[in-house]
Amino acid sequence: MKLRDVWVVFRKEVLDNLRDRRYLFYTLALPPLAVLLVLFTATMEIAPRAIDTVASDVRISIAVEGAAEGPSLVTFLKQEAFEVIAVESAEDALSSRLAQFSLTIPPRFENTIREQGASSLSVRYNNDEPGSAALRQHLVSTLDRYAEDIVVARLRERGVDPTLLKPVKIQIYPVGVAGTMSYLAGIIPLFLVMWGASNIHVAVDQTVGEKEHGTLELLLTAPISRLSLVVGKYLTVVLASVLSQWLCLAAFFLGLAAQLQLADEPTTAALILPLPNLLGVLAGAILLAAFLAAVQISLSLPAKSVREAQALQAAFALAPILLWMLIQTFPHGRVPFYMFFVPVINNLLLNRELLMGMFTPANMLVTFLMCALAAALALRWATHRFNQESVLFRQ
Amino acid sequence: MIQVTALSKRFGNRTAVNAISFQARPGEIFGLLGENGAGKTTTLRMIATVLSPDDGDISVYGRSVRQDPHEVRRHLGFLTADAGLYNRLSAKENVEYFGQLWGIDRNTIRRRTTEIFAMLQLDNVGDRPVGTFSKGMKQKVCLARTFVHDPLALLLDEPCNGLDVSSANAVTDFMIREKQAGKTIIFSSHNMGEVEKLCNQVAIIHHGGLIAQGSVEALKGNYSARFEDTFLRLVGAKA
Known part of the structure; x- marks a missing residue:
């Protein structure tokens, strides 16, 4: 082989x-455009929620029946950024989807509380609505705080230290990656492999x-x-695949950073990956492309026509999605180490780790070695096919 | 000189070429004739080292296609019957690409391309993408690409097929010029008029075997005054 x-x-x-x-279009424009489209539509709601289970600026509407019976509660809810709608019937308001939640305040609620008595509140919601569980959690914790405030006031009236009732205060410090990165780590690896495998037309054009x-x-x-001859063509397919993946990655980070800036979110810093992790993702893209390109060339060459090759490769392009689904079946995302020996799967897993800020040298080493080995074998297969008369002149 | 000796090629159970031998000399146009599927293209492909012979050998200017295919390729220019071009590249870029594949330096390629384009009247369209060309113009670009590296021997598989009269004339004029320059040319065609006009020697292949060989005049003398009738009698299509 001569480099010239x-x-x-x-x-x-x-x-x-x-x-x-x-x-x-397909290699350079579509991958980043598709990513931006996903970011600015689907994640318009999801990303802020991922940062903090329910962000402070998310307005939750609540239909209140009997608002006149609990004016201090209504005021409290408004202060907590709930949109309160006073209604005659909580059930009707919920069934007509006037609000996400309904709250029924019983008669004499506020008087009962003032007289040191106990009362109850009824909350209703549609549990078939997406995200309803997180919102319900937020509403319930808000109402719990309202109840705690009443308890604290009552104890103070009696000269009792309120900490008597709550001797242990639990403080939670999340040490993992920010929610946004966690969310991205869940989808970027699949996007990278999908776009890496999508440059079928380049391999098909250069062979069949x-x-x-x-x-x-x-x-x-x-x-x-x-x-x-084969290596010259192969490198062109590798380049297309790498460009698609890198553009996809760049669009993810730039798009999300822009989105967070626009939303005035202070968590943009969470998007900054440690340099070794970023280099790992970029290098992983090259190795993945090296393997996929050789397989695509080998599969395309024996076809009788461009159409036949495209049909064959379409099935190949679905493989990453199936593999991603396979990974999701492992409980709590805990994947056994041997999976890092399987090309493509190991790339998906490694990217997920790296994007979540984890860096496990053993996983990276095994992934890179296996990808390089698979790429070398696939390239050898492609070269062998270019020497077969029955493949080159298949009638 | 191209020397073909007892050349055979089989595809599965089918024998495409069966022990044929002939010799094409420098300064001659050697015609390879036969019906569709007779084995002409397979023979040319074996000479061009694209297919490997099952039996026999071919020597191109003293180099064996079996032992030294790489060196044989340096001395050959091959124009296939359905030769294509890269439609998004210009005519010059197409020709220059093949010049580079033959290892010619950039300056020589540019000089050769300019000369050939002037000869084939392509100089005004050299920078246009070939996707916009007519079939005749495309065939001229294919021809330019075939001999940009100034090969000693040319293999031309039905080079005038489907061309209009002026384009076909440009191709035949080119062949005559290259013959006069001492090149060895093997030419396959269905057009008996062209063969009669251009070829010094012809070989007729039928069902993979060589059934006649000699000059056009000698074959006509043995069979019929019209070369077309001679061909038809030899392949058994006419009594």
Whole structure:
């Protein structure tokens, strides 16, 4: 293999690709655009919630029946940023979806409390609404605080220290990654592999596409080794895959940073990955591309037509999603170490770890070694196919 | 010189080429004739080292396709029947790419491309993407690509197929010029008029075997005054 020959093939293929609208769209434009679209639609609600179970600026509407019976409670709820709607019937208000929750205050509620008595409140909500559990938790904890305030006031009236009732105060300090990164770590790895595997048209164009256009046979008469020819083409597919993944990653970070800036969120800093983790993700993208490109070339070459190759590769593109679903089946996301020996799966797992701020050298080493080995074997397979007459001239 | 000796090729149970031998000399155009599927393209592909012979050998200017295919390729220019181009590249870029694959330096490629484009009247369209070209213009670019590296031998598989009269003339004029320059040319065609006009020697292949070989005049003398009738009688299509 001569590097000069590889460079000649590679340079021509890149030039050809850059003039191909499909390449510009599917490889360079679509991955970041799709990511931004997902970020600015689906995560408009999810991201702030992921940062803090229910952020302070999320307005929860609550229909209150009997508001006149508990004016101090209504005031408290308003102070806690709830949107209070006074209604005649809590049930009707909920069934007509006037509000997310309904609260029924019984008659003489406030008088009963003032007279040192006990009362009850009824909360209703639609548990089939997405995110209702987190919102319910927020409402219940708010009402608990209201009740605690009453208890504290009563104890103080009696000259009793309120801490008598709560001798142990539990403080929680989250030490993991911020919610946003945790959320991103759940979807970025899949996006990276999906876009890494999506450059089918580049591999198809350079193999069966050349057969169909009658240029492959002429290339085979050139005085360069088959290995130089295959490697030149292979590197073009690798480049496309890496570019798609890196652009996808850049769009994720830039898009989310912009979104958080617009929302005036102070957690933008949480988006900054430690340098070794960032380098690990970028290098992982190259190794994944190295493996996928060789497989795509090998699968495309024997096809009789571009259409046949595309049909075959479409099934291949679904594989990352299936593998991602497989990973999700492990309880609590705990995946056994041997899974790091399986190409593609190991890339998904490693990216998830790195994006969550974890850095396990053993996992990274095994992943990189296995990806490099798989890529080398797949490239050897691709080169072997380029030497088979039955593959090159399949009728 | 191209020397083909007892050349055979099989695809599964089917024998595509069966022990054929012939010799094409420098300064000659050697015609390879036969019906569709006779084995002409397979023979040319074996000479071009794209397919490997099952039996026999081919020597191109003293180099064996079996033992030294890489060196054989340096001396050959191959124009296939359905030769394609890279439509998004310009005519010059197409030709320069193949020049680079043959290891020619950039300056020489540019000089050769300019000369060839002037000869084939492509100089005004050299920078246009070939996707916008007519079939005749594309065939001229294919021809330019085939001999940008100034090969000693040319293999031309039906080079005038589907071309209009002026494009076909440009191709045949080119072949005559290259013959006069001392190149060895093997040419396959269905057009008996072209063969009669251009070829010094012809070989007729039928069902993979060589059934006749010699000059056009000698074959006509043995069978019929019209070369087309001679061909038809030899392949058994006409009594």
